[in-house]
Amino acid sequence: MRIDKLLANMGYGSRKDVKILLKQGAVRVDEALVKDAKRHVDPSSEKVTVFGEVVEYRPYIYFMMNKPEGVISATEDQVETTVIELIDSEYAHYDLFPVGRLDKDTTGLLLITNDGAFNHALMSPRKHVDKVYIAEVDGEMTVEDIKTFANGVELEDGYTTKPARLEILSRSGRRSVIRLTLSEGKYHQVKRMVAAVGKHVERLERVQIGELELDETLELGAYRELTEEEVQLFLQS
Ligand code: URA
Numbered sequence: 001m002r003i004d005k006l007l008a009n010m011g012y013g014s015r016k017d018v019k020i021l022l023k024q025g026a027v028r029v030d031e032a033l034v035k036d037a038k039r040h041v042d043p044s045s046e047k048v049t050v051f052g053e054v055v056e057y058r059p060y061i062y063f064m065m066n067k068p069e070g071v072i073s074a075t076e077d078q079v080e081t082t083v084i085e086l087i088d089s090e091y092a093h094y095d096l097f098p099v100g101r102l103d104k105d106t107t108g109l110l111l112i113t114n115d116g117a118f119n120h121a122l123m124s125p126r127k128h129v130d131k132v133y134i135a136e137v138d139g140e141m142t143v144e145d146i147k148t149f150a151n152g153v154e155l156e157d158g159y160t161t162k163p164a165r166l167e168i169l170s171r172s173g174r175r176s177v178i179r180l181t182l183s184e185g186k187y188h189q190v191k192r193m194v195a196a197v198g199k200h201v202e203r204l205e206r207v208q209i210g211e212l213e214l215d216e217t218l219e220l221g222a223y224r225e226l227t228e229e230e231v232q233l234f235l236q237s
Contacts, residue, residue: 066218108134134207
């Protein structure tokens, strides 16, 4: 990879800024001064320094966010605020994108990365990564609904969902709180499944993807990097 691209990717400014750094004599590769922006380097075997500081080359980055309401799961939008805009600009050079989507009014666990393989490991239907949701429902969810969801429920467009695990966490009057585990991710799936049994989702939060649970210490809109172990949960399976 070209040295100017590497340094720009690692957050040392634009290609133009990096050119200035190179001209200033700030950059060394294996201790040798490098001024040529076109010089190719292998960051895994050559030591690159800027003003003596070693450049830790990390091609990929992974975040978990507690997505707040009112922002959309996209990289850019003319009108709406996107989840990517909530990430500090120091990470802008990573070309981040959200892994899958949560609706604008859904909160909770959203993964954000620039690693296409990680995205694929989570999103490919063949990988069967379960997603767990907590929903507040207007209406009384019943034991009958548990059976219906376990057998697959027919949605309004004729699609029959894969078997899903429904737990009724609480019920009071017309309101129910449920936990729903899905092994697929159709558009508005939770809301449409609940609508198919005649009730309405009023609030929806995703709390788990595969083995990874939402970090309870994250405020709405906050995010943190995944640990190495958390990343491997998905890349190894
Ligand atoms: N199902 C929904 O209906 N909405 C979401 O955001 C996620 C799953």
